[in-house]
Amino acid sequence: MKSETWTIQQVFQDRKQYKVPFYQRAYVWTLEKQWPLLWADITDKADERLAGTTPAPHFLGAIVVEPQDKVGLRGVDTFHIIDGQQRLTTLQYVLAGIRLACRELKIADYESYLAEVLDNPNPNTMANADVEVFKIWPTFSDQKAFVAAMTADKQITLQTRYPEHFTQAGTFRRIGIYHPAALNAIWNFAEWAKTWIANNGGADAVEALVMAVLTDLKVVLIQLEKGDDAQVIFETLNGRGAELHATDLILN
Numbered sequence: 001m002k003s004e005t006w007t008i009q010q011v012f013q014d015r016k017q018y019k020v021p022f023y024q025r026a027y028v029w030t031l032e033k034q035w036p037l038l039w040a041d042i043t044d045k046a047d048e049r050l051a052g053t054t055p056a057p058h059f060l061g062a063i064v065v066e067p068q069d070k071v072g073l074r075g076v077d078t079f080h081i082i083d084g085q086q087r088l089t090t091l092q093y094v095l096a097g098i099r100l101a102c103r104e105l106k107i108a109d110y111e112s113y114l115a116e117v118l119d120n121p122n123p124n125t126m127a128n129a130d131v132e133v134f135k136i137w138p139t140f141s142d143q144k145a146f147v148a149a150m151t152a153d154k155q156i157t158l159q160t161r162y163p164e165h166f167t168q169a170g171t172f173r174r175i176g177i178y179h180p181a182a183l184n185a186i187w188n189f190a191e192w193a194k195t196w197i198a199n200n201g202g203a204d205a206v207e208a209l210v211m212a213v214l215t216d217l218k219v220v221l222i223q224l225e226k227g228d229d230a231q232v233i234f235e236t237l238n239g240r241g242a243e244l245h246a247t248d249l250i251l252n
Helices: 008-012 034-049 085-104 111-118 140-150 155-161 181-199 203-216 230-239 246-251
Strands: 003-007 016-019 058-068 077-083 215-222
Touching: 003 008, 003 016, 003 203, 008 085, 008 111, 008 203, 008 215, 034 058, 034 085, 034 181, 034 203, 034 215, 058 085, 077 085, 085 140, 085 181, 085 203, 111 203, 140 155, 140 181, 155 181, 181 203, 203 215
Parallel strands: 016 077, 058 215
Antiparallel strands: 003 215, 058 077
16 A cells, blocks of 8 residues: 555546445435534635635545456556545535536636636547546446536526425425435535625635635545455454544544
């Protein structure tokens, strides 16, 4: 194995895709638990940037990936996600939400920067462009909703694709309905981003928000090498430790 500390920009730049292997669970992070905490961490860093200070890096933990052999010239570099799919997928939802927010606010200056970390370029050189254009490719049960939400060019497109999830007034239904995670995450991150941008100076604040995600958040990226057993490593990381008690978390 080899490990390096990477920014989120480094994780998602270049032509690459992180795939969730078949033996992993579906996406499970939620509005009630993880998304607001991550958004608070991001906006804390963005606030520091607006205040003129250089934020200390915010460490999101370790991501473990396994490079896949590439056959022929076509296609993007592919990595199986052994550990960290919830974080990587959520970060894609965050960036997609910020891009939608910018489009709603008619702020076009950062479109190319966001495209670089959301979309793999040159689909004509891909083996399967419908799949390989995405930086993340989820488990089978998540794929349909993931594609529908990630390819929405505007918030109204999400409303059109998921009409039963919105009221007649165009607001997001909150009671008595299950929202696909991709829709739920991207819509909420877009709404939060619009509010934060509007409250912090409009277009001038977007750079701070984007840089908070791309450069202030960091992970340790661990790449497996030939001979490493991915499934054993996955089981070791996720099933062989002792769960922390509440007192341990408080002490932490």
